[in-house]
Amino acid sequence: MTNKINIAVIGVGRWGVHLLRNFLAHPQVNVVAVVDPHPERLAAVKQQFDLDENVLLTTQWQDLKTVPRLTGVAIATPATTHYALIKDALQEGYHVLAEKPLTLNPVECRELCHLAEQHHLILMVDHTYLFHPAVERGKTVVQAGKLGDLRYGYATRTHLGPVRQDVDALWDLAIHDIAIFNAWLGQIPIKVQATGTVWLQGAGEQGSRGAEGKKDTNSPVPQGLADLVWLTLTYSDGFQAYIHLCWLNPDKQRRLGIVGSLGSLIFDEMSLSSPLSLLHGEFERQGNQFIPVNQKQVVLELEPGEPLQKVCSSFVVSILNNTPSEVSSGWIGTELVEILTALTASLEQGGKPIFLNVHQVSTLIISDS
Known part of the structure; x- marks a missing residue:
C-alpha cells in the first residue's frame, strides 16, 4: 500500500x-x-x-x-x-x-x-474515551435534543488502586469524565470547584505536594495526594456536572449520566450488555402530585471497534x-489541562470557586462568590 x-x-x-x-x-x-x-x-x-x-x-x-x-x-x-x-x-x-x-x-x-x-x-x-463508541453515540443523542432540557450531569469513577505516587486522584482520574461532558455538551465549563480528602499519602510522604515535605497548616485541604475528590463543573448555560473520584474504593464504578426533562442518558462502562442506555421518563402533574409517566429503557446499539x-x-x-x-x-488537550489546573487551585483552597474565561481558558480568576 x-x-x-x-x-x-x-x-x-x-x-x-x-x-x-x-x-x-x-x-x-x-x-x-x-x-x-x-x-x-x-x-x-x-x-x-x-x-x-x-x-x-x-x-x-x-x-x-x-x-x-x-x-x-x-x-x-x-x-x-x-x-x-x-x-x-x-x-x-x-x-x-x-x-x-x-x-x-x-x-x-x-x-x-x-x-x-x-x-x-x-x-x-x-x-x-473520546473515541469510545458509547461516547460517540452519546454525543449525537445529547446534541439531537433527545433528553429535552438538560438539567444536570453526574459521574463516578472509583476502584481499589492503583494508587499513584506522582499525582493525586484528581489528575489521575478526572480528565476522562471532564472530556466526555465537554464533548457531549459541546462546551467547556466557566466555573469549577473541588474538595478532597487525603488518607494514604499526606504531607512529607513520597509524591506529596507539600513544600519541602512540610504540612501547610494554613491550607483548608491537607497537603498531600488526595485519595477522594469531589468536583463540580458549571457551564455557561447553568448546567452543572458532579464528579466523584476515589482510588481506594473496592466498589469499582465507571458511570456517567446526563439527566434531562425527558429522560437520562447513562454510560456505564462496567455493564457489558448495555454500556449506553437511554432511560425515558418524565412527570405528569395530577393536582399537587407528580406522577412518573412514559418510563422505559432503550439500550443503544454501538458500532464495534477498539x-x-x-x-x-x-x-x-x-x-x-x-x-x-x-x-x-493539542488545543483540546490544553483545555483539559487548563480545567485540571483550575480544579487543583480550588482543591488547594478548600473548594473555592475558580472562574475560567472561555475565550482564553488560561485566564483564571479566583472568586469568593
Missing part, C-alpha cells in the same frame, strides 16, 4: 504496549523504532510482537534522530517528561501523538500547540491529510 508513514513508539509500559500493537497492525504504518529506558521492556516487546530486525530498539530518545524518513512519534511516557519530549519531536519535524495529559502545565501546552502550528505538524492527544485503534487511525489520517484532529487536538 502506498502512503505508508514511519512511526516510532516512545515508552512501552502498560499503555505504550497497546499503542505499539495498534500501530503494528495498521496497514498504512511502518513501526521503525521503539524507545524505552528499560532494556527488559524492549526485549519483551521484541519477543511479544516478533519485531523485525530492522526495527530500532533503543533506550535513548536521541537515537531517533538517526532514523531516516521518520514521520511521527507516539509518546507514552510519564506526564512529567512530555513537554521536553514533545518539544524536541516537533522541532525535529515529527508529528506527535501524546498520551494524556498533554503536559501538567497549561503554559507548556499552549507553547507546544503554537509550535506544532508554526511547523505545520499534527499534535494530537490520546484522550481515548477506541485506541480509532485513536491511532485518526492520527494517521490527520498526518496524511495534514488536518488537525477535530476530536482530540
Whole structure:
C-alpha cells in the first residue's frame, strides 16, 4: 500500500504496549523504532510482537534522530517528561501523538500547540474515551435534543488502586469524565470547584505536594495526594456536572449520566450488555402530585471497534491529510489541562470557586462568590 508513514513508539509500559500493537497492525504504518529506558521492556516487546530486525530498539530518545524518513512519534511516557519530549519531536519535524495529559502545565501546552502550528505538524492527544463508541453515540443523542432540557450531569469513577505516587486522584482520574461532558455538551465549563480528602499519602510522604515535605497548616485541604475528590463543573448555560473520584474504593464504578426533562442518558462502562442506555421518563402533574409517566429503557446499539485503534487511525489520517484532529487536538488537550489546573487551585483552597474565561481558558480568576 502506498502512503505508508514511519512511526516510532516512545515508552512501552502498560499503555505504550497497546499503542505499539495498534500501530503494528495498521496497514498504512511502518513501526521503525521503539524507545524505552528499560532494556527488559524492549526485549519483551521484541519477543511479544516478533519485531523485525530492522526495527530500532533503543533506550535513548536521541537515537531517533538517526532514523531516516521518520514521520511521527507516539509518546507514552510519564506526564512529567512530555513537554521536553514533545518539544524536541516537533522541532525535529515529527508529528506527535501524546498520551494524556498533554503536559501538567497549561503554559507548556499552549507553547507546544503554537509550535506544532508554526511547523505545520499534527499534535494530537490520546484522550481515548473520546473515541469510545458509547461516547460517540452519546454525543449525537445529547446534541439531537433527545433528553429535552438538560438539567444536570453526574459521574463516578472509583476502584481499589492503583494508587499513584506522582499525582493525586484528581489528575489521575478526572480528565476522562471532564472530556466526555465537554464533548457531549459541546462546551467547556466557566466555573469549577473541588474538595478532597487525603488518607494514604499526606504531607512529607513520597509524591506529596507539600513544600519541602512540610504540612501547610494554613491550607483548608491537607497537603498531600488526595485519595477522594469531589468536583463540580458549571457551564455557561447553568448546567452543572458532579464528579466523584476515589482510588481506594473496592466498589469499582465507571458511570456517567446526563439527566434531562425527558429522560437520562447513562454510560456505564462496567455493564457489558448495555454500556449506553437511554432511560425515558418524565412527570405528569395530577393536582399537587407528580406522577412518573412514559418510563422505559432503550439500550443503544454501538458500532464495534477498539477506541485506541480509532485513536491511532485518526492520527494517521490527520498526518496524511495534514488536518488537525477535530476530536482530540493539542488545543483540546490544553483545555483539559487548563480545567485540571483550575480544579487543583480550588482543591488547594478548600473548594473555592475558580472562574475560567472561555475565550482564553488560561485566564483564571479566583472568586469568593
